[in-house]
Amino acid sequence: AGSSQFSTVSVGASPVAEEMAVKEAPKEIFLKDYKPTGYHFDTVELKFVLSEKKTTVVSKIRVLPRNSSESPPLVLDGRDVKLLFVKINGEERKLEEVELTSRHLTLKSLPVQPFDLEIGSEIHPETNLSLEGLYKSSSGMFCTQCEAEGFRKITFYQDRPDVMAKFTTRIEADKAQCPVLLSNGNLIDSGDLESLTCCGQNGFHYAVWEDPFKKPCYLFALVAGQLTSRDDTFKTRSGRDVQLRIWTPAQDVPKTEHAMHALKLSMKWDEDVYGLEYDLDLFNIVAVPDFDMGAMENKSLNIFNSKLVLASAETATDVDYATILGVIGHEYFHNWTGNRVTCRDWFQLSLKEGLTVFRDQEFSSDMGSRPVKRIGDVALLRTAQFSEDAGPMAHPVRPHSYIKMDNFYTVTVYKKGAEVVRMYQTLLGKDGFRKGMDLYFERHDGQAVTCEDFFAAMRDANSANLSVFLRWYSQAGTPILTVSTAYDAAARSYTVKCKQEIPSTPGQPVKEPTLIPLAVGLLNSKGEDMVLTELFDGGSLKSLKDTAGGPAKTAVLLVDKEEQEFTFLNLPEKPVPSFLRNFSAPVRLVTPTVTDDDLLFLLAHDSDEFNRWEAGQTMGRKLMLDLIPKAQRNEQLAEFVAKALTLPGESELMDLMEVADPDAVHTVRKFVIRELASKLKQDFLKTVTENRSSDPHYTFDHKNKARRSLKNLALGYLCSLDEADTTELALKEYKSATNMTDQFAALSSLCQNPGDVRDEALANFYEQWKDETLVVNEWLVLQSMSDIPGNVKNMRRLLDHPSFDMKNPNKVYSLIGPFRRTAVNFHAKDGSGYEFLAEVTLQLDKMNPQVASRMISSLSRWKRFDEGRQSLAKAQLERIAKTDGLSENVFEIASKSLA
Ligand code: ARG
Ligand code: ZN
Numbered sequence: 001a002g003s004s005q006f007s008t009v010s011v012g013a014s015p016v017a018e019e020m021a022v023k024e025a026p027k028e029i030f031l032k033d034y035k036p037t038g039y040h041f042d043t044v045e046l047k048f049v050l051s052e053k054k055t056t057v058v059s060k061i062r063v064l065p066r067n068s069s070e071s072p073p074l075v076l077d078g079r080d081v082k083l084l085f086v087k088i089n090g091e092e093r094k095l096e097e098v099e100l101t102s103r104h105l106t107l108k109s110l111p112v113q114p115f116d117l118e119i120g121s122e123i124h125p126e127t128n129l130s131l132e133g134l135y136k137s138s139s140g141m142f143c144t145q146c147e148a149e150g151f152r153k154i155t156f157y158q159d160r161p162d163v164m165a166k167f168t169t170r171i172e173a174d175k176a177q178c179p180v181l182l183s184n185g186n187l188i189d190s191g192d193l194e195s196l197t198c199c200g201q202n203g204f205h206y207a208v209w210e211d212p213f214k215k216p217c218y219l220f221a222l223v224a225g226q227l228t229s230r231d232d233t234f235k236t237r238s239g240r241d242v243q244l245r246i247w248t249p250a251q252d253v254p255k256t257e258h259a260m261h262a263l264k265l266s267m268k269w270d271e272d273v274y275g276l277e278y279d280l281d282l283f284n285i286v287a288v289p290d291f292d293m294g295a296m297e298n299k300s301l302n303i304f305n306s307k308l309v310l311a312s313a314e315t316a317t318d319v320d321y322a323t324i325l326g327v328i329g330h331e332y333f334h335n336w337t338g339n340r341v342t343c344r345d346w347f348q349l350s351l352k353e354g355l356t357v358f359r360d361q362e363f364s365s366d367m368g369s370r371p372v373k374r375i376g377d378v379a380l381l382r383t384a385q386f387s388e389d390a391g392p393m394a395h396p397v398r399p400h401s402y403i404k405m406d407n408f409y410t411v412t413v414y415k416k417g418a419e420v421v422r423m424y425q426t427l428l429g430k431d432g433f434r435k436g437m438d439l440y441f442e443r444h445d446g447q448a449v450t451c452e453d454f455f456a457a458m459r460d461a462n463s464a465n466l467s468v469f470l471r472w473y474s475q476a477g478t479p480i481l482t483v484s485t486a487y488d489a490a491a492r493s494y495t496v497k498c499k500q501e502i503p504s505t506p507g508q509p510v511k512e513p514t515l516i517p518l519a520v521g522l523l524n525s526k527g528e529d530m531v532l533t534e535l536f537d538g539g540s541l542k543s544l545k546d547t548a549g550g551p552a553k554t555a556v557l558l559v560d561k562e563e564q565e566f567t568f569l570n571l572p573e574k575p576v577p578s579f580l581r582n583f584s585a586p587v588r589l590v591t592p593t594v595t596d597d598d599l600l601f602l603l604a605h606d607s608d609e610f611n612r613w614e615a616g617q618t619m620g621r622k623l624m625l626d627l628i629p630k631a632q633r634n635e636q637l638a639e640f641v642a643k644a645l646t647l648p649g650e651s652e653l654m655d656l657m658e659v660a661d662p663d664a665v666h667t668v669r670k671f672v673i674r675e676l677a678s679k680l681k682q683d684f685l686k687t688v689t690e691n692r693s694s695d696p697h698y699t700f701d702h703k704n705k706a707r708r709s710l711k712n713l714a715l716g717y718l719c720s721l722d723e724a725d726t727t728e729l730a731l732k733e734y735k736s737a738t739n740m741t742d743q744f745a746a747l748s749s750l751c752q753n754p755g756d757v758r759d760e761a762l763a764n765f766y767e768q769w770k771d772e773t774l775v776v777n778e779w780l781v782l783q784s785m786s787d788i789p790g791n792v793k794n795m796r797r798l799l800d801h802p803s804f805d806m807k808n809p810n811k812v813y814s815l816i817g818p819f820r821r822t823a824v825n826f827h828a829k830d831g832s833g834y835e836f837l838a839e840v841t842l843q844l845d846k847m848n849p850q851v852a853s854r855m856i857s858s859l860s861r862w863k864r865f866d867e868g869r870q871s872l873a874k875a876q877l878e879r880i881a882k883t884d885g886l887s888e889n890v891f892e893i894a895s896k897s898l899a
Contacts, residue, residue, distance in 0.1 A: 028402070031401065037160070040066060041165040043165055043166045046168070046169045048222065049172045050142055050172065050173040051173075051174075052126035053124065057120075061165070063117050071110040071111065076106070077152035081123055081153065083121055084122055086120075088107075088110065088116070105119075119156050121156060139289050142225060144223070145292065146219070148349075148409075162216070164216050167210075168209070173204065175204060180226070181223075183223075185210045185299065186209065187207060215339065221301040221303060223301065230253050234267050236271065240281065246286075247285065248286075256310065258700070262325045262328040266333065288306060289808065292848070296331070306773075313738075320740075325368075330359075341440065341446075346402070349413050350420070351453075354417020354420055381586060383651050385415050385416050388410060390477070392899060395412060395505075403891070404888045407889060420472045420586075423515075426556060427515075439461040455470055455473075469514065469515040479500050479501065479502045480587065481587040481589050482499040482592065484496075484497050484591070493571065495568075497564075520580075522577055522578070525573060528607075535567070536566070536569060555568075580611075599616075600619070603615040620648050621652070627668045631664040653665045659865065662824060674721060688711050693708075698738070708741050716752075719749035747762075747765055762783070766803075781814045781817075781818050799840075816837070819837075831876075834872050835872075842883055845887050849888070850889055856877075860896070877897055880894045
């Protein structure tokens with residue numbers, strides 16, 4: 001039962017060979033040049049005849065000219081697609097009459113009335129190693145990835161998010177090879193096909209999917225292959241039953257239990273917290289082993305990197321479980337923030353990503369420990385995002401231009417973007433934020449909108465004056481907020497003086513002050529929060545209340561000028577200040593009047609748990625930075641006294657130095673760890689013993705996670721001593737572990753020290769887990785991030801190890817990714833680390849440019865280092881930049897890094 005809404009590929013058309021097409025040069029695209037299209041696409045009917053060598057795609061589009069008095073050229077995007085035919089209202093256009101380049105198909109002399117455009121094309125999934133468009137995964141299935149600009153690798157289309165259409169998708173494929181055929185929306189027809197003897201296609205079947213919601217093509221998805229599902233249902237709060245299916249190869253179905261649980265929690269949470277209900281009767285998730293990023297929110301057919309779906313106690317750690325929960329939530333939440341309301345253009349990416357990251361962070365906080373989640377998120381922001389913001393690739397949350405959009409799926413757009421959304425909530429309160437969200441959906445459901453639209457909804461729903469807040473979207477760079485204080489005993493007043501400064505970034509030499517919400521608490525000498533009654537903020541006297549109208553313990557100061565003073569009144573004693581509670585803004589805080597005693601006091605007493613942790617971190621940073629000059633002069637470091645447990649990382653410290661010195665930073669950090677371990681050895685030993693589980697059954701809950709992480713942290717410190725008894729203890733923990741969290745932690749502890757024990761443990765672990773890809777990937781991570789001397793040699797060996805495969809992004813992220821964060825090996829003085837990364841990047845660029853450019857971006861901050869390292873790193877960047885046939889992705893990063 002074929003359906004006649006699709007015509008078959010006409011055999012007579014003479015294909016225009018792709019090689020013959022005019023090559024277009026890469027081009028920078030600017031936000032300020034945005035223009036709406038001259039044509040709307042109303043409905044799109046796609047027909048795929050799948051085969052790995054050659055897949056044909058016929059698309060039939062109902063086109064509505066925007067303006068009925070003229071017909072401008074219709075420019076369609078297309079890459080690596082072979083054009084077979086073009087028909088307008090059923091009439092074939094001679095291919096000599098259309099304009100075809102390596103990137104575009106341009107049609108002219110079009111009707112001014114609505115018309116049908118039909119395009120036949122051909123693609124090659126098997127040789128598509130870029131993993132965008134339609135590709136064949138190593139697991140055998142066909143799979144798509146269209147965000148940002150992958151749909152143009154499937155067929156010719158106006159590939160931009162403001163073109164929204166209703167899609168119907170017909171898939172035909174070999175029944176044995178592809179028993180499961182999936183696309184967006186509802187399955188409306190399926191069945192067997194008569195054998196098409198002309199093409200030798202015996203045993204074909206088909207399925208037709210219809211998505212009732214208008215969507216941009218980046219949300220299109222197709223999956224076909226041998227898949228089995230875990231099935232469940234969810235009853236929405238209005239009483240509809242939704243079918244939930246998680247698809248994997250049959251042997252992995254047992255590992256989808258946690259993901260299914262996470263999905264149901266997500267659906268419930270979005271109803272409870274935002275009143276947002278799922279809008280179709282079916283929700284599919286597919287796990288694929290080859291995927292460039294984490295996961296993708298295609299309408300009703302989310303596609304996930306297997307790593308973010310599959311888990312079992314034996315093979316996944318607590319961190320994996322938590323990550324899966326967050327990402328399942330993230331992609332599900334996109335259904336409203338991303339899909340129902342989408343982006344007008346790709347510059348607005350943070351409109352959906354910043355907002356959805358904020359939502360998944362809040363979801364994870366509600367499901368687990370809120371302060372622990374916040375601390376982890378801020379630590380990542382501070383290392384990865386702050387350093388991006390200080391380098392040559394610094395860009396605003398809403399970039400002004402790009403060459404390749406893939407290069408802007410960054411921590412700035414995602415994580416700083418989430419902080420920007422969080423600031424609305426800090427400024428407007430939880431209820432005010434919810435009102436803003438409600439208005440946003442009321443105004444924009446079904447539309448493709450901008451960051452200003454979101455801002456306006458927040459402002460209007462609260463009649464708020466958010467003054468210069470929009471500058472968070474347009475200015476790059478991390479603001480430096482300096483806060484100093486003075487107590488006036490006679491006046492019983494406490495003055496807080498703020499100064500903000502945003503460093504210049506490429507293309508933005510001068511910055512304007514932005515609106516920084518500074519959350520402040522004041523502690524009395526007993527360590528309790530003082531009640532904040534009145535605040536004088538320059539212009540006016542305000543009385544302070546908390547959001548429920550009760551006494552205020554935290555005040556949010558609105559810092560929106562370069563320099564500004566605030567005065568708290570009625571304070572009976574000099575307080576210890578707790579600034580930037582819960583990290584209320586993504587800034588670098590400088591507090592010249594806060595003493596070490598204040599920090600210790602906050603560490604002990606602050607009611608804001610984030611700031612308790614932060615006080616310890618600030619101490620740790622100060623102490624280590626003080627030691628660095630000594631290490632650089634090769635002096636003894638022995639006077640250091642143990643104060644904090646988990647120390648700030650190497651890259652965070654390097655970022656705080658004038659000239660980053662990887663060797664000194666490494667020496668100091670290792671030294672501090674060993675000092676702590678030897679001073680606290682007995683406590684750490686006790687911590688390990690007391691936090692072992694008596695129950696071999698794995699439970700993923702807060703109590704057990706906390707216990708395991710404390711025990712494993714202590715074990716890590718102990719092993720830094722490299723003593724016989726600590727090694728023996730770790731070996732014992734390794735052998736007796738009943739879950740991956742404990743087993744892997746013990747292995748990591750052992751791997752700190754080079755030698756036979758390390759080598760044997762690594763070999764043993766590999767032998768045990770060599771058939772579990774995701775576990776083997778972690779084994780690669782462990783070796784990649786190692787700071788044992790001369791690790792580049794080991795890295796080169798691992799490139800040839802049977803467990804490594806350059807074509808699979810997870811393998812690359814595991815083996816190459818962490819290496820780039822090692823102070824001593826990536827930044828090795830002889831340049832061997834830089835050379836290794838350049839070689840890998842060039843090799844990778846031929847297969848997967850997106851992944852290649854992610855790898856090379858860590859060379860971009862070469863100017864931060866000493867002259868020797870600078871010239872070594874620069875030489876590698878230049879070598880890359882002048883390589884023939886480089887992708888636009890890598891070209892953009894390499895050239896901007898050298899600029
Ligand atoms: N929208 C996806 C997310 O949820 C990211 C997909 C981007 N993929 C890519 N290849 N650029 O974050
Ligand atoms: Zn997302």
